Amino acid sequence: MCGIIGYTGFREAKNVLIECLKRLDYRGYDSAGIGVIDNKLKVFKEVGEIANLEKEIPQIKGCIGIGHTRWATHGKVSKENAHPHTNCNKKIAVVHNGIIENFKKLKEELEKSGHKFTSQTDTEVIAHLIDEEYKDNLEDAVFSALKKIQGSYAIVVVCEDEPRKIVGARKESPLVIGVGDNENFLASDIPALLKYTNRVVYLEDGESCVLTKNSINVFNKNKKEVKKKENIIEWDIKDAEKSGFPHFMLKEIYDQPDTIHQTLRGRISEIERSINFPEVVEKLLNNNINSIHIVACGTSFYAGLAGKYLIEQITGIPVFVELASEYRYFGTRKESSLVIAITQSGETADTLGALKEAKNSGCRTLVVTNVIGSTATRVADGFILMQSGPEIGVAATKTFTSQIIVLFLIALKIAIIRDKLGSDELYHHILHLKELPRQVRQVLDRSDDIMDIAKHIKDSKSVFFIGRGINYPLSLEGALKLKEISYIHAEGFAAGELKHGPFALLTKDTPVVAIITRDPTYDKIIANIGEVKARGPRVIAIADDKDTEIEKHADFVLRFPSNSRLLSCISITVLLQLLAYHTANLRGCPIDKPRNLAKSVTVE
Amino acid sequence: MKAVILAAGEGRRLRPFTETMPKVMLPVANKPVLEYVVDAVKNSGIDEIIIVVGYRKEVIMEYFKNYEDVDIKYVVQDKQLGTAHALLQAKKHIKDSFIVLSGDNIIDQNSISKLIKDKSEYSILIKEHPHPSKYGVVFVEKNILKEIVEKPREELGKFISTGIYKLPSSIFDNVEELTSQGIYALTSVIQSLVDHDKEIITVTSDLWMDIVYPWDLLNVNEAMLHNISASVSGVIEKGVTMKGAVSVGKNTSIYSGCYIVGPVVIGDGCEIGPNTCIFPSTTIGNNSVVHPFCEIRNSVLMDDLRIGSNSYISHSIIGRGSIAGHNFTIIPGKTTIEIEDEFTKLDNIGVMIGEDSTIGSNVIVEPGVIIGRKTEISPLKRIIKNVSSDSKVM
Numbered sequence: 001m002c003g004i005i006g007y008t009g010f011r012e013a014k015n016v017l018i019e020c021l022k023r024l025d026y027r028g029y030d031s032a033g034i035g036v037i038d039n040k041l042k043v044f045k046e047v048g049e050i051a052n053l054e055k056e057i058p059q060i061k062g063c064i065g066i067g068h069t070r071w072a073t074h075g076k077v078s079k080e081n082a083h084p085h086t087n088c089n090k091k092i093a094v095v096h097n098g099i100i101e102n103f104k105k106l107k108e109e110l111e112k113s114g115h116k117f118t119s120q121t122d123t124e125v126i127a128h129l130i131d132e133e134y135k136d137n138l139e140d141a142v143f144s145a146l147k148k149i150q151g152s153y154a155i156v157v158v159c160e161d162e163p164r165k166i167v168g169a170r171k172e173s174p175l176v177i178g179v180g181d182n183e184n185f186l187a188s189d190i191p192a193l194l195k196y197t198n199r200v201v202y203l204e205d206g207e208s209c210v211l212t213k214n215s216i217n218v219f220n221k222n223k224k225e226v227k228k229k230e231n232i233i234e235w236d237i238k239d240a241e242k243s244g245f246p247h248f249m250l251k252e253i254y255d256q257p258d259t260i261h262q263t264l265r266g267r268i269s270e271i272e273r274s275i276n277f278p279e280v281v282e283k284l285l286n287n288n289i290n291s292i293h294i295v296a297c298g299t300s301f302y303a304g305l306a307g308k309y310l311i312e313q314i315t316g317i318p319v320f321v322e323l324a325s326e327y328r329y330f331g332t333r334k335e336s337s338l339v340i341a342i343t344q345s346g347e348t349a350d351t352l353g354a355l356k357e358a359k360n361s362g363c364r365t366l367v368v369t370n371v372i373g374s375t376a377t378r379v380a381d382g383f384i385l386m387q388s389g390p391e392i393g394v395a396a397t398k399t400f401t402s403q404i405i406v407l408f409l410i411a412l413k414i415a416i417i418r419d420k421l422g423s424d425e426l427y428h429h430i431l432h433l434k435e436l437p438r439q440v441r442q443v444l445d446r447s448d449d450i451m452d453i454a455k456h457i458k459d460s461k462s463v464f465f466i467g468r469g470i471n472y473p474l475s476l477e478g479a480l481k482l483k484e485i486s487y488i489h490a491e492g493f494a495a496g497e498l499k500h501g502p503f504a505l506l507t508k509d510t511p512v513v514a515i516i517t518r519d520p521t522y523d524k525i526i527a528n529i530g531e532v533k534a535r536g537p538r539v540i541a542i543a544d545d546k547d548t549e550i551e552k553h554a555d556f557v558l559r560f561p562s563n564s565r566l567l568s569c570i571s572i573t574v575l576l577q578l579l580a581y582h583t584a585n586l587r588g589c590p591i592d593k594p595r596n597l598a599k600s601v602t603v604e
Numbered sequence: 605m606k607a608v609i610l611a612a613g614e615g616r617r618l619r620p621f622t623e624t625m626p627k628v629m630l631p632v633a634n635k636p637v638l639e640y641v642v643d644a645v646k647n648s649g650i651d652e653i654i655i656v657v658g659y660r661k662e663v664i665m666e667y668f669k670n671y672e673d674v675d676i677k678y679v680v681q682d683k684q685l686g687t688a689h690a691l692l693q694a695k696k697h698i699k700d701s702f703i704v705l706s707g708d709n710i711i712d713q714n715s716i717s718k719l720i721k722d723k724s725e726y727s728i729l730i731k732e733h734p735h736p737s738k739y740g741v742v743f744v745e746k747n748i749l750k751e752i753v754e755k756p757r758e759e760l761g762k763f764i765s766t767g768i769y770k771l772p773s774s775i776f777d778n779v780e781e782l783t784s785q786g787i788y789a790l791t792s793v794i795q796s797l798v799d800h801d802k803e804i805i806t807v808t809s810d811l812w813m814d815i816v817y818p819w820d821l822l823n824v825n826e827a828m829l830h831n832i833s834a835s836v837s838g839v840i841e842k843g844v845t846m847k848g849a850v851s852v853g854k855n856t857s858i859y860s861g862c863y864i865v866g867p868v869v870i871g872d873g874c875e876i877g878p879n880t881c882i883f884p885s886t887t888i889g890n891n892s893v894v895h896p897f898c899e900i901r902n903s904v905l906m907d908d909l910r911i912g913s914n915s916y917i918s919h920s921i922i923g924r925g926s927i928a929g930h931n932f933t934i935i936p937g938k939t940t941i942e943i944e945d946e947f948t949k950l951d952n953i954g955v956m957i958g959e960d961s962t963i964g965s966n967v968i969v970e971p972g973v974i975i976g977r978k979t980e981i982s983p984l985k986r987i988i989k990n991v992s993s994d995s996k997v998m
Contacts, residue, residue: 244657244665244678254666261873261891266855270893270910271875431910434891438908438925438960444662445624 002083002097004175005067005192006156006166009183009213013037013065014057016196020185021050021067023192025593031082032069035093038062041160043093045082063213064163066156068095076120085124087131088116091160092138094130096123097188098152098173106148126155134159139210142167143223146208152349156186169208174347174375177201177209177216179230184211189345189371190233191390198233202373231373247591249393249485253577254444256398257437259388260570263402264433267409273427275413280382284366285414289338292317293331293363295324295354296342299396299480300403304342305473306569307407313566314411314429315420324354333361340410341367344391344399346374355379368406370399384410393592395485397577400477401440401570405433408567432564436571439561443574446559447582450575453540453556454582457511463488464502465576466495466532467515468525470569474515478576485591486584495528508536513579515572516543516550519565529553542572605720607650608694611638611707612658612681617943618818620958620977620993621923625663628707630821631906633828633887634853634869636667637815638707640828645705646674648716653677654694655707658684686788687767688779695776701725704790705768708815710824715809719770724805726797729768731812738816739764740791742806749804752791765791766812817943818956818974821921825904826885829867841878853890871907889924903954912965920954929965929983939972958993 003024007016017034025032032053033045038060046053050069068083084093100106103122106129111117115128129145130138138159146153152172159165168175168186178185178193178200186209187193190200203209206221218228245251267276277285292311294304301323308319322331324341328350333339339358343351346369356379359365367380370388377383386402412429415421421429457463463482465475475492482490493502495514506512512532516525529539530553541554544562551557560575562568584591615627622630628638638655645653653674657664658681668676679693691704703719705711711729719729728749730742741761743750752765767790775793782793798804813824834849838856848866852858856870859877868882871890876882880898889907894900898911901918905911909922912930919936922928936954940947955969958976964983975981976993985997 244676245662251666251669254662258666265873269857269875271857271859271877271895434893434908434910435925437891441624441925442960 002071002095003069003188003192004083004095004097004154004156004186005188006065006095006158006168006186006211007067007183008064008164008166008211009180010063011183012060013062014060016185017065017067018050018054018057019195020187020192021053021069023195024188025050025069030070030077031079032067033082033084033095034065034067035084035086035095035158036060036062036065037158037160037163039163041086041091041093041158043084043086043090045079045084047077047079047082062163064158064166066093066095066158066166068097080119081121083121083123085119085121085127087127089131092127092130092134092157093159094123094127094155094157096126097154098171100125100149100153101151102149103151122151125149126153126157130157138162138165139167139208139219142169143208143219146171154188164212166211167208168203168211170203171205172349172352172375174345175203176373177203177211177218177228179216183213184216186211191392194233200231200233200373201228202231204378205375247393247581247585249395249397249577249581249591252391252393252397253574253581255389256401256574257440257444259398259402260405260437260440262387262389263405264409265387268430268433270427270430270434273423273430275409275416275430277384277409277413278382281366281384282413282417284338284364284382285410286417287338287364288336289317289364289414290336291334291338292319293327293337293339293358294319294321294342294407295327295331295339295351295358296321297324297348297350299400299477300342300344300348300351302473302477302480303400303403303407304340305476306404306470307340307342307411309470309473310404310408310566311411311414315414315418317414322354323350324348325350328354328357331357333358333363335362337363339363339365340407341365341376341380342369342403343367343374343376344370344386344396344403346371346376348376352376352379366410368403370402395481395580395591397481401573404569404573405436408433429564429566432567435563436567439571440574442561443571443578446575447578450558450578451582451586453558454579454586456538456540456556457488457513457579458486458583458586460488460509460511462505462510463490464498464506464510464512464537465490465492465515466498466512466525466528467492468495468521469517469519470566471515471517471572474569474572474576475513477573478513478515478580481577481580482583485580486587486589488583488587495525498528499531503531503535506532506535506537510537511540512537513540513542513576514554516541516547517562517565517568518544518547526553542575544568605650605700606652606654606698606702607645608654608656608691608698608702608704609638609641609645609707610656610687610690610704611664612656612661612684612690613708614659614684615708617816620974621818621821621921621956623977623993624660624959626657626659626661627815629660629663629667630815631887631889631904632710632815632821632825633832634871634889637710637824638664639667639671640710641705641707642668642671642674642676644711644713644716645703647713648720650703650716650720651675652697654679654697656681656690656693658682658690685783687790688793689783689788691790692776692779692783698773698776701770701772703768703770709766709768710811710813710828711766711768711809712811715807715811716768718807718809719768722770722805722807724803725772726802726804727770728794728804728806729766729809729812730763730806731766731809732762733764736760736762736764739814740767741765744806747806749794749798749806751798752795754789754791763806766809767791768809769794817941817948818921819941819948819950819953821904822902822919822953825887826902829869829885829887832867832869834866838872838874844877848884859896895930906959918954919952920956922955922957923959923961923977925960926957926963927961928963929967931966932963933966933968935968935970937971941972941974955987
């Protein structure tokens with residue numbers, strides 16, 4: 001997982017590269033580097049944040065160059081291992097995102113024929129391979145070199161002897177072309193480019209391209225030139241800025257009343273009492289589905305678990321939720337099942353792998369993603385966009401709530417198709433969906449109360465989250481949010497499971513966050529809280545506004561507004577996000593850039 | 605040149621609408637008041653705006669996250685002590701001459717351009733007003749400011765201060781001196797400059813509007829709706845009649861049989877009708893649903909509303925997220941309303957409802973009633989007096 005960038009045009013390349021890298025740093029930030037051709041190829045690298053690199057670079061004039069921000073996979077974090085990597089005579093420079101699987105073998109061969117390596121990375125192999133193949137034309141050399149490589153890559157290459165040209169290629173790692181006037185770009189994703197252009201060309205897997213400042217040529221894997229369509233991106237650069245908020249994460253939490261509207265936009269009608277998806281998607285849902293498999297990683301996996309409860313409750317169809325990294329190798333595939341992949345970026349390597357496996361086995365595939373034009377939307381039979389705008393904070397917030405809402409809409413649509421839902425019942429669900437933005441607003445209004453509670457957990461070594469039914473995946477998500485940004489050890493459990501083991505870990509210094517909704521298991525979870533209290537910990541209850549009993553059982557109570565048993569998961573999620581945010585903030589953690597984590601993981 | 609916009613205040617007299625948003629974010633023709641100010645400032649050529657935020661600052665920052673073509677910075681005033689103290693928070697961003705405005709008064713670009721073009725070091729925008737005694741009344745001799753008298757008891761003059769100034773950065777020395785003595789109002793700082801024989805030039809403003817009480821929203825909304833032009837997106841079914849300037853947002857559906865007479869603005873993602881009538885001067889916010897057979901006149905309906913079928917709404921303001929059942933009936937008329945010990949006579953006023961309230965079917969409301977935020981009113985009630993926030997009418 002890394003961010004890469006290439007530029008050729010009229011501006012000073014150094015400034016453009018640094019600016020774009022800063023927008024890519026959510027993809028990795030342990031080291032960074034740029035290479036600029038200013039008569040000679042000049043390479044600068046530095047460990048740490050991009051600001052460190054910026055300080056170290058002298059004035060350089062060149063208007064063509066490449067850049068990289070790294071999240072280490074091969075080789076430790078060091079200046080040597082930072083990109084760009086060069087060949088022996090330092091005329092060719094490469095930046096790379098992905099993993100070269102056969103790099104050890106290639107490296108041995110290249111060393112035998114006299115190449116000297118200066119780093120432990122897999123990427124350096126590419127630079128030497130291109131050198132080996134180079135005659136007088138860079139793209140030909142890149143093409144031949146890539147034939148020998150196994151693994152995933154998005155690369156951008158420059159060569160001192162051809163100072164007007166950048167060459168890019170991708171396979172299973174993202175790369176887009178940004179189209180400008182008298183300048184062109186390559187980048188790992190779109191937000192990096194939005195400051196300069198909103199016109200992009202998507203590269204397909206296996207394609208490569210040659211850019212000069214006023215030409216773009218794209219080639220397929222057989223080296224035949226292909227015509228590409230230009231796409232206009234409607235996102236705004238401001239969408240990807242903090243707008244006065246101290247952290248992207250907080251801004252994105254506050255985005256949610258709006259992103260929920262965006263997710264529902266054009267898909268529900270209160271007066272017609274209908275749920276509407278594009279024809280392709282409706283057809284996929286209309287088929288004889290016997291079961292649904294949801295495949296995803298990380299937070300998206302938890303959204304899938306929540307989706308399981310929603311879809312099963314509303315449609316009665318059994319749903320299996322599987323980790324994409326497991327499913328792709330060990331999952332069972334039936335042609336009668338619909339596979340729904342959830343990936344925010346549409347580029348998550350494990351999820352893409354699972355999606356391809358499912359498709360190859362004859363399953364119908366549907367992807368829920370936030371990025372139009374991403375690889376996942378092109379692989380799957382159909383896609384539904386979350387429409388939540390770019391998410392920059394490494395901890396997913398608004399995309400998690402949008403994912404759950406999309407799954408809820410899918411559940412309603414299937415139920416309508418199968419005649420499982422009465423008109424009144426559907427109408428209630430629609431009204432409850434429309435009330436979500438205001439409920440989320442009301443949770444945001446209680447941010448200060450949540451901060452007061454965060455004071456009670458900020459010094460804990462460990463925090464437990466418990467819930468039943470749909471609140472169980474929410475417990476997992478609440479624990480994930482807390483641990484990833486505050487570095488406090490946190491675990492989510494199904495409330496009934498506590499006594500089957502986890503109790504052994506419970507001490508009076510382990511606060512327990514219990515999520516309680518007034519459903520048929522209400523008395524059971526109250527009993528669970530009693531069991532916890534008997535062992536000494538403080539209990540923070542998350543309960544709905546109308547629950548008048550809960551104060552008797554818990555030490556602290558945080559309230560969420562709710563009218564719907566199924567959809568209260570959205571307000572509860574926002575509350576848990578704020579709890580994690582405030583706890584991390586009180587501890588002074590780097591919330592938008594937690595250690596060792598990157599936003600979308602495009603390596604396996 | 606830079607501009608400082610003061611937007612930290614709460615606007616207590618505008619409750620319940622300001623319970624969850626600052627006064628500057630109240631919507632007029634589907635745009636917060638502050639956006640009119642920012643637009644005017646941007647269009648007069650200012651390239652950097654510093655907004656002083658405080659009360660409910662997130663609402664402002666979230667709304668302006670997508671604002672284009674001008675650099676917006678935020679500074680926070682934690683305690684809302686006064687306008688001079690608010691301005692002081694922006695000190696570190698100001699090196700040269702700048703303008704300062706309050707975010708809760710609608711102003712036009714032309715007036716700001718006039719102020720910027722004025723060559724003098726200190727200048728102030730003033731405005732003739734029919735009710736000057738509610739404001740700071742200014743005394744002027746040959747375009748030079750002589751005195752500002754805050755809220756005089758008697759009729760002293762007809763020109764008032766708009767609170768919009770062009771000032772040199774040295775003003776911060778004066779502000780610091782006075783705030784250290786516990787004087788926090790910008791008017792007092794300006795008065796002390798006058799007292800020390802500083803020449804402050806007055807410039808007359810074209811358009812300037814203030815919102816003090818909730819019902820002012822109706823007048824200001826009506827005035828601003830005159831500037832809209834017809835523009836229709838979304839889905840308009842066959843059999844819809846639209847006359848005059850009607851603006852319909854994206855992803856909005858207007859069902860058959862609706863009759864809409866502009867000026868009317870309808871936001872994004874709404875559903876209206878079938879057979880609903882909307883008359884001038886009405887604004888409907890985003891994602892609101894108005895069910896069949898309603899009649900709506902001269903009202904401000906904010907975002908995320910639901911109005912049940914057969915409702916009659918006139919001269920009324922309904923806060924975002926509120927829900928009204930079927931046959932919700934407003935009786936507009938003459939009344940006198942008291943807010944913070946001040947009485948105001950109104951000729952024709954309906955209801956004012958705060959956000960997130962739920963009103964049952966067949967409720968009738970008498971003129972000038974203010975219903976708070978998050979209230980619940982059971983069906984078949986006749987509401988004759990104010991209902992405070994978070995309460996229930998059973």
